[in-house]
Amino acid sequence: MTSRPLALLACLVFAPAAAAKTDGDARDDSLLSSIFGRPAAPLDGPLIGDRPDGTESVQTVPRGRTQIETGYTYTTNKDRGEREHRHEAPEILVRFGLVDNVELRLEWPGYVWTDSDGRSSADGADFGVGMKVTLHDDADDPFRYGVLFGATFPTGGGEATEGDVVPELLLLLSYDLTDRLEIASNLRIDAPISDRGRYLGFGATLALGYELTERVGVYAEYYGFYGASKVGPEHYANTGATYLINDNLQLDARIGAGLNDRADDLFVGAGVIVRF
Template structure:
């Protein structure tokens, strides 16, 4: 388990990391990419952040234009239908697996969305809403991005199935994540395009049941292979230390390690439309929840312009313990 002092040392390393702006990357299209949910994968609340798949391997329907320059030009850049020199937008949402590609140097990317989840037991039902799932990503180098993510405010209600009576409510802000994504390698035959996320999950409220008791280190190793012009296979391996709030009579739940593994496939069916299907699992050590939790989800990504993406997704838990059903939608821009 990673303790509190090493976590603060990691904060200092992140803050003092010598980074500077770099010239624009003339990135080739057709690179393999991964997908995403919030890297703060504590108790799963169907919050996904996901990534765009790679483009279909040809320039696309927009033509070509240089990267936007002035302020007004940059603000209006996402609306342009002209192909961007940096290729199409590639997001960390809506899937659990974050993208294995970094934001191009000098570019700003904003992603947001909403998730609804539903869980049914023999005696109760729970409905949860989460918004705005806000991610802000800034390209510092061709191989490095600065990233923040806040899943947002949770609104949760548990009602008795028999008469609908309110049993409990679970409202409050979630943790705030800040850190970096580091590019590790480009694809070379069977060597994947790979990246590493190093984040810190920082508590946002001393009273929120959805905010942890301490700073939580979050690591994600991301990798993917572009197998054909239309299909990409990607995955992630994650680790975090979770500080669980207020688990009565279960002292081992005060802090525990949680591992994740995911696998996702992207299929480009049109110039601007891509489908994805994903499996992921959460497993804990030193926790009252002993069994791993498995999930499946899928969705559609639509890019009306090279710098705008709309997404829809839905999924479900496998077995008795995970969330029965979750669904969401999102919108992302690149400037």
């Protein structure tokens, strides 16, 4: 794989920041807000990220703002007597707030380094584009919902690419049980590729998040992948924590394990989110 996806992401990420600095600190407009003719929304309150868990949040990035989410994951799995070790980085997700309650998403998992009993490979993953729309988020209603749709494109190589365009659609749900406790879920449908051709895949997540303090949050989550693929379903459980350095900068860590033979044995990861 070439570095074109990474170069494209770099241009789109740093252009807004550069444009904002040309007029000095007095002006708080981004490139996106200039394009859509409206000033950027104020950065009120802490950021809401889509990592480290697998459940995408209902909320979008504020209008005219950019949020970068990146990290690293190590995965190990033993299959048919062979132990595989896999490293993935930089797991880039760039979220642009286009208008209120609508964001553009550019995603590139990065490179996948795999070692299996002395055989190693390094391949780039597929590039993805999507949109998230918050359909209901009322301060007086604990229930929120939205949708996320998009596709990945075959820019990767080796075992890290699907080899074709893969569309996906997610229903995003969340409910505030208390001021500190939230339950959230995603329902997913996509159309990936297997040796037998394209098939419908289904997925679901269920996450419980708790705010320990104003800066520290923890979660526990189940997620699974299902569908008509010959490999069958995969079930996972994971837990993790987030630390909010300030309203626009957050660190995270997670650990999880597969719940059936088809799932990976163990994975751990860490990352960072920045908003501007």
